Structure formats: structure tokens, C-alpha cells
Amino acid sequence: MLSSNTCFPYPVLRPIIEDYKTTVFKDEHTIQAGNDCFHIRTNFSVNNTEISQMIRSGALSFALYIYCQTTMFRKLEYVSAITDYRLAAGDVHHSVEVTPCIVALQDIPEFHIEDFDIDYDGIMFNVEQGDIIGIGNKHLFDANYADDIIKEGSPIIDIEASDENYLKLVFESPHIIARLPREQCTNYWNCNGSVEKYALLHSVITIPALTQAITIIARDDMHPTFSEYAWFVTINLQLKKMARTDAEYQNLLEHPVTTAEKIMANNSSASLLAINNMNV
Secondary structure, three states: OOOOOOOOOOOOEOOOOOOEOOOOEEEEEEEEEOOOEEEEEEEEEEOOHHHHHHHHHOOEEEEEEEEEOOOOEEEEEEEOOEEEEEEEHHHOOEEEEEEEEEEEOOOEEEEOOOOEOHHHOOOOEEEOOOOEEEEOOOEEEEEOOOOOOOOOOOOOEEEEEEOOOOOEEEOOOOOEEEEEEHHHHHHHHHHOOOHHHHHHHHHHHHHHHHHHHHHHHHOOOOOHHHHHOHHHHHHHHHHHHHOOOHHHHHHHHHOHHHHHHHHOOOHHHHHHHHHHOOOO
């Protein structure tokens, strides 16, 4: 695992002056959730002519080291100084580490920079392809596409209007898409701001979507790309959190309607209560 605290056998650029006299690695970046990805926007720079020239010539490159323990996703992505890197939502979940760095794209024999700290005066280093030349501060963020399915993070169910006559659920995308007839879609959005109607809306959309999603997760002949989608990762992790053993996990998969109700904290009870409290 790459860390800004790692010790290297040669001088390494950092956001603060350490192995160089005046040179620092400006590792500015932001992370923002999108509809189906996380945008990592970089604004990297180095205040050293020699290093900058090596980046321009292709000997070195800025990069992002991305690691997610939950999904075991690990990647070193080469990027430009200013870029908008799209991290697929299905690749990560929960805690994600992003570490900016500068990497050698080729072997660099007799590597020496005039601004090396005095401790390295007159010393040359043999840098190999893939070696870390600069490292920034590690950035941690939570890739929660709904820890409780609906209330936290970005929702995993998108509502769309369609010209069809009945509700249709689409699972071939990062989010589950619920396509409603246009009139029904209008009614849905008119109700969406009323907290007292949330349980009823979940009964109409969320419970059927979760039930079918759990059925898909349980299938042996499931489409292989489904497991990469954010909705699959989110729901499957929720099931594993609910189950203490493999047997309990299998039981959740075998009873998708009951499991959907458990995930939504007994939504049918809340729906019936809402109906009972209606003024007809």
C-alpha cells in the first residue's frame, strides 16, 4: 500500500520541503460524486524546471494511486497535471484512498536534481521504470452509494419517464433505473417531497426493485457485468452486513421479498400505517 510516510532509498518530492532544498509537489485535487462515478479533479504542479522538463518529455508522469479495501480495487492511474479522472462507482465502496504521486515511466540512470538536499550533494541514483519520484498526501473519502440503500449518499435507484404503459426496472447500468409511464412519473415527483408518503413510494418503487435485484444477485447465471455496478455492490454489501454466517447470507438470498422488507426496516408496516392515517 502506497503511503506518504513511506521511506525511499532516494530523494522524493513531497508537499513539504524534505529531500529537496526548495522543490515541493503541489498535489491539489478534489473528489466529487457523479451519477455513475466519482470525479477526481487534479491540479498538480512542481516548482522545479528539471522535474517539469522530465514530465513534459515523458520520462515522468503525474499519477493517482487508488485503493479500496472493501472491493480490493487497486490501481495506479497516470494523469495529466490538470485532469478530470472518472472513477467508476462500481469499482469502489465505503472507504477509498487516493494518493497523488509522480512516477518514472522509464529507467533513469544517474538521476540527479540540482535542488537535492545537501545530504545528497554529488550523489546519483539509478531510477527504474515504475519508481515513485514524488508522493502527495493521502486523501480518504467514503464511496457510499447508500449505506442504508436510500437515505445516505447517492441513491441507487433512478426514476425516468417512459412511453410504456407499466413500470419497468432496468438493471443494465450502474444504478437501477425505474421507468414509469409519464403520468405516473409526474405523480411520483409530486409526492416525492412529502415525507409522510415516503413509505408508500418505497412500496411502489423501492421494494420491487430491491426484490428483483436480490433475485439477480442469487442467480448462478447472472450477467457477469452486474457485479461491477454500484447497485449490485451496495446491496450485496448490505446483505453481508446483515448476515452473520454464510448460511444466513444464503437465506437472505432465498427470500428476496422478506429481505427487501428487512433492508427497508419493515416498510410494509409503515405503508399500512400511512394508509390508515389518510383522510379519505
